[in-house]
Amino acid sequence: MMQQHMLANMRDHLVALDEILGFLAEGNVNAAGKIAESRLGMSSLDLHGASHIAKFMPDAMADAGTEMHRAASRFVITAQDAELAPGKDAQHAVYGALQEVTSACNACHQAYRIR
Numbered sequence: 001m002m003q004q005h006m007l008a009n010m011r012d013h014l015v016a017l018d019e020i021l022g023f024l025a026e027g028n029v030n031a032a033g034k035i036a037e038s039r040l041g042m043s044s045l046d047l048h049g050a051s052h053i054a055k056f057m058p059d060a061m062a063d064a065g066t067e068m069h070r071a072a073s074r075f076v077i078t079a080q081d082a083e084l085a086p087g088k089d090a091q092h093a094v095y096g097a098l099q100e101v102t103s104a105c106n107a108c109h110q111a112y113r114i115r
């Protein structure tokens with residue numbers, strides 16, 4: 001049951017990334033940030049039942065999860081800054097911050113399987 005729950009979370013992570021990219025493509029950085037915080041960021045931990053699921057993970061795996069949630073929350077801050085100081089540099093920072101999130105996804109995927 002926990003495995004099913006975790007995979008459902010994972011699928012929602014990908015949907016959230018897709019929605020974030022869609023909003024960024026529209027230039028709606030604010031909406032992208034809202035999705036990132038509520039579905040991937042530190043604020044999403046309760047939604048995902050993270051503390052409950054983390055108990056079933058090796059510590060390093062749980063840390064990889066925390067790193068992903070932190071990267072998502074950092075993306076939100078970078079995205080909000082980009083709203084205030086638009087321009088090429090800000091745009092590049094937004095891409096960079098989003099890539100830190102996908103790198104964190106990959107870091108865990110390359111190291112862990114459910115079984």
Ligand code: HEC
Nearest residue numbers: 007010011013014061064065068104105108112113114115
């Ligand atoms: C803490 C580790 C961890 C992090 C961080 C993580 N994943 Fe996963 N993810 C997994 C594991 C483990 C599986 C299952 C892989 C397996 O057992 O083959 C998985 C599976 C998936 C799946 C397949 C779901 C299915 O129905 O089979 C998707 C999609 C996915 N992850 C997306 C993401 C995205 C997008 C992110 C980043 C925003 C992310 N994951 C971050 C560990 C993680």
